[in-house]
Amino acid sequence: MEPRELDELSAATAISTLIGLLLSAAAGAFLAILVLPHWLPALAGSLQGPAPKAYWYLSRASGLVAYGLLWLSMVLGLMITGRIARLWPGGPMAFELHQHAALLSLAFSLFHALILLGDRYISxxxxxxxxxxxxxxxxxxxxxxxxxGWYLLALVGLSFYVRRWIGHATWRRIHYLSFGIFLMITAHGLMSGTDAGKMGVRVMYEIAGGTVLGLLLYRMVISVFANRRIAELRK
Structure with missing residues (x-):
């Protein structure tokens, strides 16, 4: 999509909806900590025992979901700038999915962190x-x-709502942080995630990193050819 086309698209989610989404993630984490042991006594041993593991499991699961959503947002963003999204699912639809995936990743990441308040092993x-x-x-x-990485992701996510005021060029510069964020979150998952040693999770990280790298290289190649074509037309 061209800058002009992006400027004509508004944020896919209202700012009030985003705030509600983040508050819901926080509320869900606190409810899991305070309420679930009483509603589901069968889990009490895991949730309230001397070494409760359920909170750790919830954190690990939500962290993987957040990473998957971040990857999806990266892929859609590169499909948009690489003009692949014109083939499927279409520029405007890809742009909305790109935003939604990023904001949902932000919410799941918040839950991923807050649920650890119930864990007593690390406290x-x-x-x-x-x-x-x-x-x-x-x-x-x-x-x-x-x-x-979470704070930078929040910055990129909020930039959707001020794009009209800061201009496309500034918004795009902020968006370049996404590549650093993806690397930071990937390193975080690989080096601090307790599931990183499992084959399935390793394969997930390899596929995610490989697809993002491949789409980025494709984007760089078509940019080089596009710039050459523009230079030739100006001669």
Missing amino acids: FTPLRLFLPFASVDYRPFWVGWGQL
Whole structure:
């Protein structure tokens, strides 16, 4: 899609809906911590025992979902700029899916972090969850990369709502952070995720990284040819 076409598209989700989505993720995490043990006594041993694991499982699962959504958003974004989306599912539809996937990834990432407040093995606190590199008890460097990645993802997500005011050029520069975010979150998952050693999860990371790299290289190649064509037409 061309810059003019992007400027004509509004944010796919209202800012109030985004706030509601993030609040719902936070509320879901707190409900899981406070309410589920009483509603589902069969899980009480796992949720309230001396070493509850259910919160850790919920964090791991939501983290993988968040990563999958981030990957989907990256793929759709590269399909848009690489003009592949014109073939399927169409530019405007791909743009909306791109936004929704990014914002849902943001919400699942928030749940991924907050649910750890119920875990007693590492004993995360709100400060350690939200202050990068403050997780002194568990791989602080790689956890910190994930925390920084979340803040940058929030910045990119919010940029959808101010694009008309900051202009396409500035919005696009902010959007370039997405590549760094993807690398940071991938490193966070590989180096701090307890599932990273499993074959299925490793394959997931390899496929995700490979597809993003392949689409990025394709985007770079067509940009080179497009610039050459423009230069020839100007001669």
